[in-house]
Amino acid sequence: MINKIKLSACALLLGATGFAQEVEFTEYDLDNGLHVVLHQDKTAPVVTTSVMYHVGGKDQQNGKTGFAHFFEHLLFEGTENIPNGKWFEIVSSNGGSNNANTSNDRTYYYEIFPSNNLELGLWMESERMMHPIIKQKGVDTQNEVVKEERRLRVDNSPYGNLLQAVSSNLFVNHPYKDPNIGYMEDLDASTLEEFKQYFDKYYVPNNAVLVVAGDIDISKTKKMIEDYFGPIPKGEAVTRDFPKEDPITQQINATAYDANIQLPATVLGYRTPAFTQKDSYVLNMISNYLSDGNSSKLYKKLVDEQKQALAVQAFNLEQEDYGMYLVFAIPQGETTLETLNTEMEEEIAKIRTDLISEKNFQKLQNKAENNYVNSNSSVAGIANSLASSYLLYGNTDLINEEINIYRSITREDIKRVANEYLNPNQRVVLEYLPKAEEAKQ
Structure with missing residues (x-):
């Protein structure tokens, strides 16, 4: 039996809107x-x-x-x-x-x-x-x-x-x-x-x-x-042996049709590491850099300035075995999906080539710490974090340690991760079209 109580401490989160008290907990096995x-x-x-x-x-x-x-x-x-x-x-x-x-x-x-x-x-x-x-x-x-x-x-x-x-x-x-x-x-x-x-x-x-x-x-x-x-019987140990995926080394082009849409969309999809890997946290920061808020790179460029997209979003879908990193956009006016793909790749390529600015990096750090505070701001949120930390990450104290993972990320990490996972030859390019377009093919 493990009886672990985290003594209370208070950590000042730089850029966050308050204090986050370390979560105390007791854990043990029946x-x-x-x-x-x-x-x-x-x-x-x-x-x-x-x-x-x-x-x-x-x-x-x-x-x-x-x-x-x-x-x-x-x-x-x-x-x-x-x-x-x-x-x-x-x-x-x-x-x-x-x-x-x-x-x-x-x-x-x-x-x-x-x-x-x-x-x-x-x-x-x-x-x-x-x-x-x-x-x-x-x-x-x-x-x-x-x-x-x-x-x-x-x-x-x-x-x-x-x-x-x-x-x-x-x-x-x-x-x-x-x-x-x-x-x-x-x-x-x-x-x-x-x-x-x-x-x-x-x-x-x-x-x-x-x-x-x-x-x-x-x-x-x-x-x-x-x-x-206590009286509930123990079950057989659950074992998993899922097949592994070969690396994607050449761009995959795909098309899908949807009878419920009138405007097409394009998606750049990349296979990424498990959420237990530090690189998954880095990808979360890249998502915020590209599309979180009106001042983000993709939104400001494609929606605000160039008026080429009605919507654009980059997000890291975190999973236990492999993640998925997706960049999604809906065109405006006569803009083609190919144009959107080119413009989105241009911004991703900049991350691969150059270090983001210190100012933008500090914004990402502040946002990560603010999100951390908010995720554990209620008893229900803490319960969810404790369950996930133990069951999926194998470390209940991750609820207190996760912020240090974000703090350890550097601008060099962002560049490295973009170079490792977000290359054109590693992606799926999906044209998501109205159903009416299928009859024209």
Whole structure:
């Protein structure tokens, strides 16, 4: 058992709008392998109970996609002791709120309650882990819910399939090539037994972290956690052996069509390192430099000054095995996609060739530190950071150390990373066109 309490300290964040107090926490393991992280904060009578499972869209069962996202919905259906459809009612009637979300790498469930309902939150999450009801009726119900979500957010949403169009070209072997929400035909073809097997494999205590943050008594909370989660059986160890991708050494040209758009878009996509690598943090800073705010390089050039783009955005999609770095633009007027690609590459090439100015670099440092403060400005935000730091990065204290990673980044790092990952021969160039254009091809 590890009992680690970070003593309080206060670090002045240069350029940030205040002070960020070091997050104190206690962490330990139950006998069944469930990792527990506790954070006491008595500034307000609220508490967040959360469980993050190390399962996401990349964890495919029998080659079928979308299971992790599907379970995000299914595990609100009910349990042996929570009637079907009553989960949200129980939470709201006790003054709380709750939600869940799934990425390619993890699934996160949480409740926010008045602190006198801590035990209720722990009981509900233990019920989700130990006693869910997985029956055909619930599977059929949630299958329709997921289909409607896909229609709303992907199939019928402007540019809704753009990310999938890029990832399917950036990845050939790794399951990141498939959408997190999955393909509907995969869910339709899946059996009840396959869903049960998926739950039994991934939704086990030794594949999860429980975080309780807020107005709590540490010793009493430990006792409740042992009572509710201790009896849950340990599962088999989850092993992963995803296929590796060969480096991209020649530009990949791709085209996709969308019936929901009238204006085309262009995307430059690059495969980048895992989010545990320092270079991923550097890429976040490059994104801010290129397109965060009206004074950023791409926005000022393409939207403000040259009036060539209606929108432009660079962002680093951080993931556990590989990242994706995307630069996206929608043309204005008669501007061609090729012109936008040339102009965007010109700005990226400047980063590869020259060191950015000290003034711009200091702005990036200030922004990174301000974002760090904001991400841990609430109990719910701290709970999420603690869970991610342990489960995905393997270091719970990253919540306190991450700012030092950004502080260690230099202008030379920015130039080096751009040269290593953001070259024309390493990218996918995607033309994302209105469906009407397909008939002309």
